[in-house]
Amino acid sequence: MTRPAVIAHRGYAGTAPENTIEAVERAAEHDETAMLEIDVQPAACGTPVVVHDERLEGTRDGRPLTDATGLVWETPLADIEEARVLGTEATIPSLADLLAAVPETIGVNVELKNPGRRDLRVGESLSPAERDRRRDVWQSFVERVVTDCRTFGGDLLFSSFCEGAIAALRETADYPAAPLIWDDLEAGLSIARRYDCEAIHPPRNAIEGTELAGTDYAGVSGSGLERDVLETAHAEGRTVNVWTATNWIQFDELAAAGVDGIVADYPGLSGYSSER
Template sequence: MSRPAVIAHRGYAGVAPENTIAAVERAVAHDETAMLEIDVRPAADGTPVVVHDERLEGTREGRPLTDATGLVRETPLEAIREARVLGTEATIPTLSELLAAVPETVGVNVELKGCGRSDLRVGESLSSAERDRRREAWRPFVERVVADCAAFGGDLLFSSFCEGAIAALRELADYATAALLWDDLEAGLEIARRYDCEAIHPPRNAIVGTELAGTAYAGLSGEPSIDVLAEAHAEGRAVNVWTATNWLQFDALAAAGVDGIVADYPGLGDRSPSR
């Protein structure tokens, strides 16, 4: 059995302050790390910054996400760059700053998380007219992201839950793209087919035949309605699954034959008894 690519979730968020240069530096030190997964959204001036949450005062396990407050899209860039993450000295970087810290031997999965507005239509397969409107709404931010990525010499994979983001990227650049799947698996596959995405990124409980299938996670509960792994592979798409938090999950997903696993911790594959 081939080993799935290990994708460091926000730079292995289980062991380092997520989406920071400190996390990147620790993640790339592990030989198993094939790719980093990061989240980008715009600051008030449109600059792409690497942060997951819409607001700066979110929490992780009861700890404040940052020592700042407010919507990221309404906050000046310098205030964002000074915000300290999860009680550490690590700060929120711009996309260009983070990419400069990544060696070209490690790929980067850039998730297009937001475009500066709240009505994102997450996980929806859109009508033709709405598709055009959403593509144009995303275009300015995607242009900024693509420009910031131009200097990076490693592999890049773009992903999003939002069809408008994928539509804008496909029109602006020739990068590999993945449709992120949420609670509507059929809609996610439809988007992947519409834009001929190189990959899909389903949640861990969407993989039929594993003990994870049917558990409640990421908007899904109950047995998956379709076999996304089989359908994607039949169409020539890679399947990268999110997010493994322990070696049992990693082992189950690897045994199912997925291509990549987004992981919160390094070493999960090495701990698997089947390896």
Template sequence: MARPAVIAHRGYAGIAPENTVAAATRAAQREETAMIEIDVQPAACGTPVVVHDERLEGTRDGRPLTDATGVVWEAPLEELRETRVLGTEATVPTLAELLAAIPETVGINVELKNPGRADLRVGDALPPEVRAERREVWQPFVERVVADCDAFGGELLFSSFCEGAIAALRSVGDYAAAPLLSDDVAAGLEIARRYDCEAIHPPRSAIAGTDAVEASGNGGSDENRDVLEAAHDEGRTVNVWTATNWVQFDELAAAGVDGIIADYPGLSRA
């Protein structure tokens, strides 16, 4: 049986300052890395920058995410590019800068995190009457992201927790897309079907046969038990988030997932 593809979560956030050029270039140097997952949001001017949290003063294990404060999309680009990440010399990069540093032999999973506003519809399968409005919310930012990504010659996969982002991507061009699934797995599958997405990205707790499913109580849901089979029956790749140790990786590999988004390198070789 083929081992799942390894997707470096924020550039292997367990060993490097997440979503930075330094993390991404180190991840790309590892033979096991098939793809690097990154998060994008706009700076105040609309330029896509690579950062996960909406606010710059978040924390990771008690350490400040950056040495700045405030909302990402309200921050001037010049200030963001000088903002240091997790107490290191690495700074918040633009999407274009990060892509320029990555060899095209490694794929990039671009998570469309936020278009620059707080009123997101996260994890919802939207009713018909609001789909066009939500697509328009995301469209300008998605167009900026795609324009930056078009210069990258490697494999690209766009993902998001927001249906509006997937809808905007489909209106911009023919790019591989994946809804990120959270608590409502059925909603994620509905979005994947509505936009004929190439992949889905469920959490570990949605994959039957793993400890995560039992701990979450999701084992009682028919939809959760069948998410892997349903996606494969429909021809979709299943990339699961997030493995933090080799036991989790092995469980997911045994379940038959196609890719595993991992915080650490080396989990696939245990």
């Protein structure tokens, strides 16, 4: 059995402060790491920064997200770059600074998280008129992201839960793209077809024939799948990267199902296999 590519979720968020240069450097030390997954949003000046949540305050597993407050896109870049992540000395980096720390032997999956507004259309397949409107919402930010990515010599893959972001990317650059699926499998497949996306990123419980498919996760109900996403995407020539494995049992089950890549919270999950 061919083992799937290991994609370090926010730089293996289970072992290091997520989306930081420190996390990237530690993830790069593991030979299994094929790609890093990161999230990007704009600072107040429009500069892309690497952070997941739209607000700087809040908690993750009981720890403060950062020691700053406010919406990311309303906060000056200097203040964002000084914000310490999850109670550590690691700080939020700009996209350009983070990419400069990534070896070109490791790919980067840039998730277009937010263009700087709250009214996102997440996980939806949009009407033609709405596609144009939402593309315009994302366009300037996507252009800034692509500009910062131009100097990176490794492989790049862009993903988003928002069709507008995928549409803006296709208007801007010829990079591989993948819709992230939330609660509507058909919507994700439709977006992938509309923009001839090279990949598709379903949640771990959207893979038919696995024990995980009987669980609730990330908007997809465990009551039964309406479509075999893996089979359909492979038949259409698309790579299937699944998110997010938190233990080796999940990783092994997804690998056995035949997915191409697995977004993982921890390194080392690929080291065990029921096939051995």
